[in-house]
Amino acid sequence: MKILLAAIKKAWHWLTSMRTALALMFLLALGAAPGALLPQRSLNEDNVTEYLKNNGKIAEIYDKLQLFDVFSSTWFNSIAVLLFISLIGCILPRSLDHYKQLKTRPVRAPKNLSRLPLNAVGIVNKPLPEVEQHITTLFKGWHLAAYTKEEDRAGQRSFSAEKGYSRELYNLLFHLGLVGMLVAMAIGRMVYYEGQVIVIASDRDDVNSQFCNTATANFDSFRAGLLFDGTGLNTYCLDVHNFSANYLPNGQADSFRSDVSYAVGDEINTDSASWKHQEISVNHPLRLGGDRVYLQGHGFAPTFTIKWPNGEERTQTVQFRPDDLTFFLSSGVVRFDPPAGMYPDLYERRQHQITIQGLFAPTAAWSGDNNDILSSSYPAMNDPAVAIDIYRGDNGLDSGTSQNIFTIDPTQVHTGQLQKIERVNLTKQQSVTLDDGTEITFVGAEEFANFQVSYDPTQYWVLVFTIVSLGALVGSLTVKRRRIWVRLEPVSDTETRVETAGLARTDRAGWGEEYHKIHRQLLGLPDPDDDDDDDAGQ
Structure with missing residues (x-):
């Protein structure tokens, strides 16, 4: 019994993996190809009869494989049902994980920020409380968490900021849109x-x-x-x-x-x-x-x-x-x-x-x-x-x-x-x-x-879910998931040492520029573009 339950659990994990969902989507698209290349009984039975008459044994094999009834065939509908289950199995756990992640504080800063690919250190002529207030203002709209000296890995006051949670939300919406399209089309084929x-x-x-x-x-x-x-x-x-x-x-x-x-x-x-x-x-x-x-x-x-x-x-x-x-x-x-x-x-x-x-x-x-x-x-x-x-x-x-x-x-x-x-x-x-x-x-x-x-009363729902999927796909490709850590150390009553580090959770395209801009704003440094404009004016 334990072996059977373990096998079922393993099969479920395999079916609900994103890799399996992508493979099933590819198989569904591949399976639809004969429906476009060969005559279909649902559209014109006379064409199918003529094809069978003209192509002999190979046409009989096609018929046994239900290639003249692709979209009502057992194998095509089985792939569609498995894809539906796979997408649902992918979406539900990921939605729960995404919700938990939104409720969880961003991860604490690493002990040695200098090991990260994007890092910088500077001194700002402000006391520690003013710098903390500036950080709170600067990272408005980010998922921000403050850590005390006891909580920080390096024993200093630190902040963790993370942005781009909507990327995962867009991914979930994309898959929900696909599921919605499948459900709407299935209902449509029942009542059309x-x-x-x-x-x-x-x-x-x-x-x-x-x-x-x-x-x-x-x-x-x-x-x-x-x-x-x-x-x-x-x-x-x-x-x-x-x-x-x-x-x-x-x-x-x-x-x-x-x-x-x-x-x-x-x-x-x-x-x-x-x-x-x-x-x-x-x-x-x-x-x-x-x-x-x-x-x-x-x-x-x-x-x-x-x-x-x-x-x-x-x-x-x-x-x-x-x-x-x-x-x-x-x-x-x-x-x-x-x-x-x-x-x-x-x-x-x-x-x-x-x-x-x-x-x-x-x-x-x-x-x-x-x-x-x-x-x-x-x-x-x-x-x-x-x-x-x-x-x-x-x-x-x-x-x-x-x-x-x-x-x-x-x-x-x-x-x-x-x-x-x-x-x-x-x-x-x-x-x-x-x-x-x-x-x-x-x-x-x-x-x-x-x-x-x-x-077909579901055609508008298919359109809505299609637009949702396309919009979510664009959003998932444009939104970047990134993190910034800021560690503060008072040098004197009027000066504070600021160490920052950044990490892109996805790709780094355009991320370095955003990180350096935030670091300069923390230190109160001018934007290099502004300096270039001043030089050009002189």
Whole structure:
């Protein structure tokens, strides 16, 4: 039992040492590196799946090591917990020692002050009581203690003065700030939520350009902490009027912006014309009730109109996925259901559903032998065009199963559920007529904006603790811990021998100058700089 207790005590001392805390901080920083270099499931599971597919055995090893889930991995969180315990174990004993030190008198002067690196001796034309009073005044603000002849090691009247206790206080505040950041971030990860949503930016009446933060189902993707139960969202709605981007000649984006109007709470039920307006741009989010609405990206949503043989029309504007993030060549799928009255029989109606799959280019560039291969030459919508395959058949709109909004399920084509009936390239306002008289028109396109809604009530606490840590770090680097001893010996009733010595508890940079200045003030000697000024004046 004693051996076990001794081992536990030894392990605790090892864990709570400053050296261990620094090592754990280094390991935590090193462990975070894979989270920045490798795709993470929490951010984009599709990227992780593609990485696993392309990198074989090494990717499988990474997966077993939880390198695709770094910040939720067992090993990363274990390091974080050990670091937290280590910092607490370092701070508490040091705080107690610092408090005791503040209550303790500075150490008595050594017997032989001349052995110290900074020392000096002089005679002052003042009696001993006046010199003692001068010392008390001169060391105001220092931690000062007076020792009698009986207490002094050399048997003389002496004083001990110490300054720079705030250096240790700054060190403690620095570590408390680190602990505060860890606690705040841990709490934040338990209660936060973050969602992604794509909203088509348009003022057209037939386009849904609104998003309401009223339910998690309204997001395209959503993740939250363990303590978030899906309720308690801050209630507000956005109406996205437009999206605009400025591009450099090489196609690189220079700036993004989107004009939105919004309403909070009961204001949602009012006329949207009375909603408040604001511009959202990169790094300038809209802040609503603790939420931050960021503009993260954009893309294009082509508009297609189908005129059925009976004369009825249907129009859809659906976002396409940007496959080329430079010139925004995009791919996607648009699915149409025939008008209800055209085919009373449900089976027959399903056989006449239309699916459009293809590419969209905001600024079309054509190549190939017949000049029929579409690509994009610029990210702005200067000359939009599409290259599409048109399918007829059961596209699964009313099957009750979810479908990828950007691609067709290949099994639908392989089994004949969908049959390709046309492949065509269309520019804006061009149409194609199918064999049954159905006319499909490429009307144009709208831009969509990708918004991220983030909520983390601890972000301000993280900021506060970060500022505290940085301020304390600066303080710990600038404050110097130093001591001065003064030993007095009366020579006569009007003269006193003054011996001083100084010692820097940390580094000596700039300390010698301060020590000599104090010694000259004790002896009533002029400052050498003042003498130089007088010589220059003469």
